[in-house]
Amino acid sequence: MKSVFVAILSIPLIYLALELPKYLNIPKTSELPSLVNLPAQLESKHIQVHHSQDKLFIWWIENSTLKFSRLDDGIWQQPVAIPSSSGLQINWLDQPHFTYFAGSYYGVFLSGKAKQRRFQFVTSRDGQEWHELGWKTNHSTHGELGFAKLASHKGELIVLWLEGGENQTQLVASNLKDQKKIVLDRRVCDCCPLGIYTENDGNLIIAYRDRGKDENRTITVAALGSNYELERFPIEQPKWITESCPMNGPALSRVGKHLGLAWYTEVNGSPSILLAWKKDGGPFETYGPIETLDSQRGRLGLAPLNDEFGLLTWVGPNEMGKGRIWSKPISVAGQEGPLFELAAINLSHKSGIPQLVSFKDELYLAWTSLGRKMVMMRRFVPGFFKYNPDVIAPPESPPSRLQYENLSFTDLDGKRRELGKGQQTLLVFWASWCKPCLDEIPTLNEYVESRPKLNLLSINLDDMTPEELQSTVAKLGIRYPVIADDKNELQAYFNVQSLPTAIMLDQASHEMWRIVGKNESALQRKMDRPQLGTF
Numbered sequence: 262m263k264s265v266f267v268a269i270l271s272i273p274l275i276y277l278a279l280e281l282p283k284y285l286n287i288p289k290t291s292e293l294p295s296l297v298n299l300p301a302q303l304e305s306k307h308i309q310v311h312h313s314q315d316k317l318f319i320w321w322i323e324n325s326t327l328k329f330s331r332l333d334d335g336i337w338q339q340p341v342a343i344p345s346s347s348g349l350q351i352n353w354l355d356q357p358h359f360t361y362f363a364g365s366y367y368g369v370f371l372s373g374k375a376k377q378r379r380f381q382f383v384t385s386r387d388g389q390e391w392h393e394l395g396w397k398t399n400h401s402t403h404g405e406l407g408f409a410k411l412a413s414h415k416g417e418l419i420v421l422w423l424e425g426g427e428n429q430t431q432l433v434a435s436n437l438k439d440q441k442k443i444v445l446d447r448r449v450c451d452c453c454p455l456g457i458y459t460e461n462d463g464n465l466i467i468a469y470r471d472r473g474k475d476e477n478r479t480i481t482v483a484a485l486g487s488n489y490e491l492e493r494f495p496i497e498q499p500k501w502i503t504e505s506c507p508m509n510g511p512a513l514s515r516v517g518k519h520l521g522l523a524w525y526t527e528v529n530g531s532p533s534i535l536l537a538w539k540k541d542g543g544p545f546e547t548y549g550p551i552e553t554l555d556s557q558r559g560r561l562g563l564a565p566l567n568d569e570f571g572l573l574t575w576v577g578p579n580e581m582g583k584g585r586i587w588s589k590p591i592s593v594a595g596q597e598g599p600l601f602e603l604a605a606i607n608l609s610h611k612s613g614i615p616q617l618v619s620f621k622d623e624l625y626l627a628w629t630s631l632g633r634k635m636v637m638m639r640r641f642v643p644g645f646f647k648y649n650p651d652v653i654a655p656p657e658s659p660p661s662r663l664q665y666e667n668l669s670f671t672d673l674d675g676k677r678r679e680l681g682k683g684q685q686t687l688l689v690f691w692a693s694w695c696k697p698c699l700d701e702i703p704t705l706n707e708y709v710e711s712r713p714k715l716n717l718l719s720i721n722l723d724d725m726t727p728e729e730l731q732s733t734v735a736k737l738g739i740r741y742p743v744i745a746d747d748k749n750e751l752q753a754y755f756n757v758q759s760l761p762t763a764i765m766l767d768q769a770s771h772e773m774w775r776i777v778g779k780n781e782s783a784l785q786r787k788m789d790r791p792q793l794g795t796f
Contacts, residue, residue, distance in 0.1 A: 294603070294645060297625070297638035300330050300340045307351060308636035310616040310627045313361035313413075317620045318388065319627065320359055320368070321636050322351055327370065329359065331388045341389055346381060347372045353613045354454065354508055355407040362411075362418045367394075367437075369409045369420055378406055380422070382437070396440065412457045414465040414485055421445075421455060421467065432469060434489055443489045446481070448472055454510035454614070456482075458520070467491070468511040468522055476504050480511050480524045482545070496537055497547040501526045508610070509559035514619075517568030519593040525559030525575075531786065532557055534575060538593045548595035552776060552783050553577060553587065558608060562617030564624055566643040569593055572624065574617050576606060584608035586615050586628060590646050596775065601646065604639060607631040668770070670718065670751075672742040673731055678718055680770045686716040687788075688764045690746075690757045692723050693733050697779035698761040702737055704781055708788065709741045717741045720751050722760070 308321040318331040327343040350371035357370035366388050372381045382394040409422040421434045430451035435442050456468035468482040478501045483491040509525035520539040533550035557577030566572050574588045584606045590598035606612050615628040624641040669679040691698035764775045
């Protein structure tokens, strides 16, 4: 009888255990990130991860030896040491590169010293037995040589690298068969890795940091033509004049029908990350600066979450000054999700650039842990990034850039308010029960007084009568127009998921940016951006 009673009591407990996570937004166990058991040992560093076709593989440095391993049926194979004929030359920024092409693995890395440095190429059919390929194109001029990347281009395997020219560094390419060296750009930044992406049609996209004669370090992205000519894509981006070495290369990835480009720069003297999306057949649309914590260091990664969202990663300190790998889901329409703290990392350059790839519906993040003196990897499923309630869901049919047309409102004073009409509009969604919303009121009052041309409209989500809302607004001392959205229609229309949310619209009612949550410093930076014009 007692066992029957216990069994009856167990039924609701079992049901609760199964159903409660759905209501509390708790990820399923299968959707939590997991630490990957890598075949690397202590004193390992500079891990790189790459996938080509259906192959996922990694390489790293361990006790001054280059190691390689591939994933086979979910298990990392015993690592293989890659032989170097004249001494391996590695630093945290300039790393070896491997790819898989036409049934074989290929790798390239620097060997030798000083003016005797040269590229060494290796190949393997199975990733176990490696042999060296002959390479006749050596470095023949003074200056930088490195940052080599192997890539498939229109059915051929090519290598791209940076090489010193006449008092400047140039971007160079060569086919591995004929090894004829072709200069693609005669003046580029000499300390930033390349970003590459081969499209399904075989076209190669290259992104790199340019270097103007005025020391402008903007990003160039181009398609490589059949005759090795560059078809440059225009990108809206601010100038960054600096004589110092940025040591930050761009990141490229495809998300559904969009090609994504992320890069580090400075906007008004502040370290910033910009992101641009290019829909097939269309131009690049630039968004940003992306909202991050202060003092972020760049070292970017970009990978698809689904057909509408990409995941952006970077390195920067947390509020305690400790190094972290951060991430944020960002839609192809420029909508930003919340910050995710993915891993601890040392902020020094010795920890290198974290690696992010998408492979068979999973995300792999790899990095060097200086504290543990070894390389690390975590595996994520895209669903993990959906369980935070602040994540912005993509609209059903997102346009290349959200535009809200022909909208007009009546505020609490009975005045008609419209979007667009040649005027920039700041929409602020708030509620009286939201303390962070109330904390922003003095700042917004100051904006109205100091920027008379700013069309600031606050959208209130309280379930109040007009009289109750009027009284609340008066008590709070709000000196800008308030619009009641007690049925949450505007909240749904603008896809607002949490409070407060600030959305800036340009003169044509295109969404320029949005800030989710209280972040007065970020709001101030956004409002002070020169591209917003004069209010």
